Amino acid sequence: MTALKGNLIFGQSGGPTSVINASAAGVILEALEHPGLIPRVFGMHHGIEGILHDDLFDLSKEDRRELELLCGTPSSILGTCRYKLEDPQADDGDFERILEILRKYDIRYFFYNGGNDSMDTCSKVSRYLQSKDYDCRVIGIPKTVDNDLFGTDHCPGYGSAARYIATSIAEVWHDTHSYKTPMAVVFECMGRHAGWLAGASALAGVIGRGPDLVYLPEVAFDQEKMLADARQVLRQKNVVLISVSEGIMTADGRLVAEQLSSRATDAFGHKQLGGTAALLADLLAGELGVKVRGIEFSLLQRSAAHCASGVDIEEALLAGRTGVKAAMEGASGVMMGYARPGHGAYRCEIIQVPLEEVANREKMVPLTWINEEGNGVTRDFIDYALPLIGGEPHQIHEEGLPRFALLKKIPARPGV
């Protein structure tokens, strides 16, 4: 493979995480270290839409210190999007435009950071550019708090969200157990189809501060069974902590949130927006007659950089850096994935996964990692997830507030 000289472009897509910017730092900082091969680094403003609108930033002009601060800055610093490209066979307008912009800025390295939809985008771009004989290395960098990407042991963003959830539940455990009053608390974690985050709440059980009942979307939710389980825990412990995925469904495939809320109409005559936690807490109050709290982690769980996992940050950074090295060595059409080699102490290796293997697929929690009662996870799940929340978070503070990266975001111009 001959060395390919040209500029690099990087974009972020889909829902943000606490460490997506750490991957950005990895890609940008590594690329800037190879000016002979990669003269300039561009950023897409709002992902692929930034290319379509010729709305790019010149990241070569950012201060190095600010780029390093990206590791403690949550969400997508360049802006994100949910734009889904058409199949180029049906409509190649978007793709023609992408190629036009790549030529305009002499871009030969295309990096896209996102979930399975974004890997689909990446895959389509890669195949289109090949079909047009435009030499460009296309690399996907994974991210998603949902941890549901195929082809990788785990996803950047998951460990931090998992740590935040486990830590918060352990702290609330102390709060609820300080009272003599019987109480039920329902925590709601993200995860429409895969229960990785709700499962992570069980990590608090490692220090004896975990939820008593955990419900994942991989197993059909039975309301009567849950009420019976909660009643039993209350009798034994006086407090019951319940953690659920937002996407839990009953056996008939209907979302619990929809079933409970469809019975209620709000003040404005339209369907109540209440989350699963609030609705289940309401149900528990009515059926068990105890004090309840519904706590939805909402956007907090994917933004809480102050409680990020050090392991997650390091790995997200590494995925970015390794991606650039791999691309310079010839890799293209692949996503940087994680592998966990062998047994023994936790280690993480970066692997290359063909984009088409990742695109539009979802990885669920294995059913063997969910207990027989369907209300908790097994030791295998804990052994899998615990190493991912390790390491110290390293956010910089000034006057008690996070010192986030401040980018200049200078509009890009073609030429040198």
Next chain:
Amino acid sequence: MTALKGNLIFGQSGGPTSVINASAAGVILEALEHPGLIPRVFGMHHGIEGILHDDLFDLSKEDRRELELLCGTPSSILGTCRYKLEDPQADDGDFERILEILRKYDIRYFFYNGGNDSMDTCSKVSRYLQSKDYDCRVIGIPKTVDNDLFGTDHCPGYGSAARYIATSIAEVWHDTHSYKTPMAVVFECMGRHAGWLAGASALAGVIGRGPDLVYLPEVAFDQEKMLADARQVLRQKNVVLISVSEGIMTADGRLVAEQLSSRATDAFGHKQLGGTAALLADLLAGELGVKVRGIEFSLLQRSAAHCASGVDIEEALLAGRTGVKAAMEGASGVMMGYARPGHGAYRCEIIQVPLEEVANREKMVPLTWINEEGNGVTRDFIDYALPLIGGEPHQIHEEGLPRFALLKKIPARPGV
């Protein structure tokens, strides 16, 4: 004042905070350093109820290292209660029992850590013991995330909750501003009557990541004005972040939460439990037609020891330690308060406030610290609150999870 020899008892009361256990550490560790004067240290199991039921712990038998870990352990390690003592003139049964137990365990130092109700308890105990000529030093240690205690510049627990709220909002700011989609987010902070915590959300504005609109219960809430304000912010910024106290009320003195929820009946025919954030988010969705999120900080804000303010922890510890020193020197019937002397750099001094000045009173946010529009706080508020969230949190972690204090909680026996 002659030296008073006898044992010390400590109890926690009311709603927990992130640092109430730091004050516990202060009292216990300081007392254990004076075995000549204070031979033993007891803890009340569930506050004053622990005395009434003769349910005490012998804290002299705890490991020092675990007592130090209390500074990173949220909530009330000894258990809390909301028991309110009768007026001893009307019914002195509880007080007779308290005196009986104090005599049984030779207790001469009575420490109670709580809010204004707890200072009322403390005050009544102090006067009763005096009336019975039982020589005992009675000291109140303040705590409340609500920051509404009279006679003190601020309250232990407030700075940590304030830091958590400001940090979380700043992080969610990044999340919402990464999209092109118009969006409204409503954050709900604790504070039934005083808006100190909702006001603290404006601290995120110091780094340009604050809420656009902040509503405190000190000012009447006008729904139409809020909708107009939100519309205007949306037009300018595409995203509007709104922070409210749970206790915001309209001019007629009715809670906004009750007014909105009274229009809706839930699935079980009883009044919907939805919090103010969810209800206002629902209102904004209906009226402005934008994507919304209601985020209630709920128990998280008073439990988040992982995001505690270092200043808050140090001061909570100091209040405990200074209280013991003051009691040994003769102080009684007082609460350890905070004063902020002079101008210039922030400093905090411990002062003694007569318990009856604190009991059953609430300190509101001064109206001059709320802007004319009634939708934000002034620079005076920021200058007041910012120093309280400073300092690094110092929670110890093991495998990515907090290492909380583990007390043996050995039941106390009278005698040596």
